[in-house]
Every structure is written in structure tokens, then in C-alpha cells.
Amino acid sequence: MLSCRQTIATLLFLLIGLTSFGQIYDRKLEDHKEKNKEAYFRLLPEIADQVSDSTLTIEQEYALFDPIVDFANRDGSTFIGLRKKYLQEVPQPPIGLVEIRLDTVQDSALIAMLGNPKFTTITLLQCYKPIEIGNLIHSLVQPNIYQATGIGIKEASISHTFGQQVFATNLKDDKWQIWVVNRAYALRFDLDLHTMVVSDLLYTVPNTPAYLQLQLPFIPYTQRFEMDALYQDINELRWNTYSIDLLRESDSYAWQDTVNRRLRTFYSQKKVRFSKVRNGILKNLETGAALEANWDELVDLSMEEKERLKEVLQLRIIQPDEAAYYLFSVTNGIFPFNEDINEIGKNAMCGFQHYIRSNKTDDTYKIQSKGYSIAFEYDWNIKTGDFSTIRVFRKK
Numbered sequence: 001m002l003s004c005r006q007t008i009a010t011l012l013f014l015l016i017g018l019t020s021f022g023q024i025y026d027r028k029l030e031d032h033k034e035k036n037k038e039a040y041f042r043l044l045p046e047i048a049d050q051v052s053d054s055t056l057t058i059e060q061e062y063a064l065f066d067p068i069v070d071f072a073n074r075d076g077s078t079f080i081g082l083r084k085k086y087l088q089e090v091p092q093p094p095i096g097l098v099e100i101r102l103d104t105v106q107d108s109a110l111i112a113m114l115g116n117p118k119f120t121t122i123t124l125l126q127c128y129k130p131i132e133i134g135n136l137i138h139s140l141v142q143p144n145i146y147q148a149t150g151i152g153i154k155e156a157s158i159s160h161t162f163g164q165q166v167f168a169t170n171l172k173d174d175k176w177q178i179w180v181v182n183r184a185y186a187l188r189f190d191l192d193l194h195t196m197v198v199s200d201l202l203y204t205v206p207n208t209p210a211y212l213q214l215q216l217p218f219i220p221y222t223q224r225f226e227m228d229a230l231y232q233d234i235n236e237l238r239w240n241t242y243s244i245d246l247l248r249e250s251d252s253y254a255w256q257d258t259v260n261r262r263l264r265t266f267y268s269q270k271k272v273r274f275s276k277v278r279n280g281i282l283k284n285l286e287t288g289a290a291l292e293a294n295w296d297e298l299v300d301l302s303m304e305e306k307e308r309l310k311e312v313l314q315l316r317i318i319q320p321d322e323a324a325y326y327l328f329s330v331t332n333g334i335f336p337f338n339e340d341i342n343e344i345g346k347n348a349m350c351g352f353q354h355y356i357r358s359n360k361t362d363d364t365y366k367i368q369s370k371g372y373s374i375a376f377e378y379d380w381n382i383k384t385g386d387f388s389t390i391r392v393f394r395k396k
Contacts, residue, residue, distance in 0.1 A: 024280025025227040029082055029128055032075075036126050039071045040350045044372060052342040062118045072121050079128075080174060080193045086129045091221050093167035093179045096214045097186060105201035107144045114140075114198040121196045126351065129228075134166040134180035137198055138187050145185065151206050157252040158184040158206075161259055163238035165218060183242045185211060227277050230270075230318065237266055267316040267385070274318060275363075278382035281319050288355025288368045291375060291393055298334075298392045305334055309392070313378070315385035320354040323387070324369040327376045328352075331392055337374065347371040 047064045050056070056064075072079060105111065113119050114137075127133045138159075146156055159182035167179040174193035179186055185206040190199045204211045218239040223229040241259050250258075267274065301309075312326035331337050332344050350372040357366040363383040369376045373395040379388045 023225050025225050037351050043067050065122050069121050082128050087168050090130045090168040091219050092169050102202035117195040124196050130166045138180045149205050154252050161255045162242040163235045275383045285356045288357050294396045295393045309390050313387040324352040347374050
């Protein structure tokens with residue numbers, strides 16, 4: 001069973017790939033996220049050895065993160081205000097979905113964790129938008145759903161391949177009910193914005209006739225920021241790629257190939273839009289300096305490892321956090337990073353701080369993404385989406 005700190009690290013690792021900038025993007029929200037990252041970067045060096053201590057009790061693990069909880073509580077009104085604004089914009093669930101039969105999540109350990117305000121405050125610290133909150137809670141509950149219902153590997157890939165959408169209803173004051181919906185099933189839970197406690201976890205059994213007969217459409221809603229509108233269009237494309245014929249006539253790899261092919265077409269048609277959003281993000285990044293002498297570059301990567309790093313950086317990436325997430329997912333399997341799960345967790349907790357090292361041409365930038373003990377540098381042409389000169393560093 002995962003410990004508290006392992007669960008937090010795993011979820012924050014997932015979060016790196018779930019965040020999004022959304023006029024070009026929500027500057028107030030992103031500035032607040034940067035404050036969260038800085039809080040982790042300040043705290044983690046002080047508790048690094050203790051975080052790796054497997055003898056700690058759950059209560060002692062929670063206590064390590066008290067400074068982060070205190071930080072969140074002191075700034076509670078800002079957190080609530082930002083989260084509530086986004087929740088108020090999300091559509092309510094369709095009537096048919098509300099009336100469908102739901103089963104209760106039975107994992108008592110998981111329910112206890114999500115009922116602990118310290119755990120949820122830490123875990124959801126960098127989640128503001130409903131899609132971020134929903135995806136993170138879903139990633140925690142998903143294994144329980146699969147185990148309870150005996151879902152197979154092929155069926156399990158449906159939610160990953162065709163994406164998800166989120167609905168929300170205000171129950172009372174700052175208590176909300178959130179639905180995370182994919183093409184196979186739905187998850188519902190309640191969230192208290194004051195405590196961030198998650199309760200009443202319910203789900204539909206995957207691929208039941210009653211759920212599939214709903215044929216839920218993708219329900220877009222007005223986005224305040226161009227970045228969020230672009231992500232929504234991508235999610236809608238993924239959702240609408242699903243069809244019963246596709247599922248019956250091919251395997252899960254072919255499903256993903258079909259989605260990727262449509263995404264490439266979408267990108268080729270919307271390059272100017274992607275470029276505009278990327279430019280809006282990068283113009284607000286700080287200029288970074290060369291990494292200090294206590295960082296070593298990994299210069300002995302194999303050709304296969306270099307190719308994997310290049311392959312994950314797809315043309316449709318919108319922001320440096322995405323690129324860092326994909327590179328991080330590859331380096332976790334590369335020596336020496338793959339030798340220390342605790343080190344991976346520490347980097348996941350902190351996330352990455354991004355800088356512009358130089359502006360090589362009008363459209364090409366050298367980007368630096370710096371984590372707790374791992375860093376990346378690469379050249380990025382924001383007009384074409386091409387990445388080159390990828391470098392990986394480890395802190396001594």
C-alpha cells in the first residue's frame with residue numbers, strides 16, 4: 001500500500017501533465033501556482049531526509065508538511081476564490097447522468113485519506129480548475145474501480161484514450177459536487193472548498209448498457225482564456241473520436257493511433273493559434289541563468305534514450321510544463337534517476353520552474369525547466385512546434 005508521502009508524490013507527478021494555462025492565460029492563477037511551487041522548493045530541502053524515512057507513521061508524515069498546510073491556510077481566501085470562480089463556469093451534469101445508478105467506492109483506506117484535510121490540502125494544493133481537481137481524484141480512485149469491477153486492460157484504456165470532461169453542481173455555500181466523466185464510466189464526489197475534504201465517492205460500473213445508452217455528448221462551455229479554449233477543443237476532438245465501430249474493429253493501440261492522427265490534423269490547421277498562445281506564455285517567463293556548478297549534464301545517454309526523449313515532445317505541446325512532464329516521464333526510467341523512487345517523488349512534489357535561457361531567433365527559444373534535482377534544457381520553435389537540442393541535468 002502506498003504511504004501518504006508516496007501517494008502525494010505520485011499525484012503531484014500526474015498533476016504536472018494536467019495543468020494548463022488558459023485572455024491568453026489566467027495570469028493571476030498562474031502567479032499563485034508559482035507561489036505554491038516556491039513554497040515546496042523552500043520546504044523540501046529542509047525535510048528531504050525525513051521524507052525518505054520509511055519508519056515514519058502516517059501522522060509523522062503529515063506533520064512534515066505542516067508548513068505547506070499553514071501556507072495554504074493563510075492564503076485560504078485566495079484559494080477558495082480562484083477555485084470557486086472556475087467551478088461556477090462548469091456545466092451542470094445532464095439529467096440522464098444524475099439519474100443513473102451509482103455504486104459506492106469501498107476502499108476504507110482511500111476514503112480515510114481523502115477525508116483528512118491535511119492530506120487533501122497538500123495533494124490538491126496546485127489544483128484550481130475543476131478538470132485538474134477531477135482528474136487528480138480520478139487517478140486515485142481509478143484502480144479501485146477497476147479492481148472492484150474486474151475491468152480488462154483494453155477497456156481500461158478507454159478513459160485515457162478518449163479523454164474526460166467535468167461537470168459540477170453547487171450543493172451549499174462552498175460545498176460542491178463534481179462529476180468526472182469518460183466514455184466508459186463516471187465518477188462523482190463532493191468537495192468542501194474550505195477544508196478540501198473529498199467525500200461521498202460514487203461511480204458507475206464501466207461500460208454498463210444504461211451508461212453507454214446515454215451517449216453523452218461533449219459539452220463545451222465559454223472559456224475566459226484562449227489557452228483553456230484550445231485545451232477544450234483538443235479534449236472535444238478526443239471525445240468525439242470514440243465510436244462503437246472503432247472499439248469493435250481494432251485494438252487499443254489503433255484507438256490511440258486514430259486519436260493521434262486527428263490531433264496532428266487539428267494541429268496543422270491551428271498552428272497560428274498554437275503559436276499565439278505559446279508566445280503569450282513565454283513572454284511572461286523570466287530570463288534564466290546557466291545552471292550552477294552543482295548540476296551535471298547526462299552526456300552518456302544511449303541512442304535509444306535520446307530518441308525516447310525526442311519522441312515524447314510532440315508538436316502540439318502548448319507550454320513548458322507539458323514538455324517537462326513528458327521528459328520527466330522518460331527520465332524516470334533512465335539511470336541514475338530510476339534507482340531512487342524517493343528522488344522521483346521529491347521532484348514530483350516541487351514540479352518545475354521555467355525560464356528562457358535565450359531567444360535564438362524570433363520564433364526559437366532555449367527553455368530551461370528546473371526541478372528539485374533534475375533539470376531540462378531544449379530549443380523550441382513555437383511557430384512550428386519543433387523541439388531540438390534536448391539536454392538533461394542532475395543535481396549533485
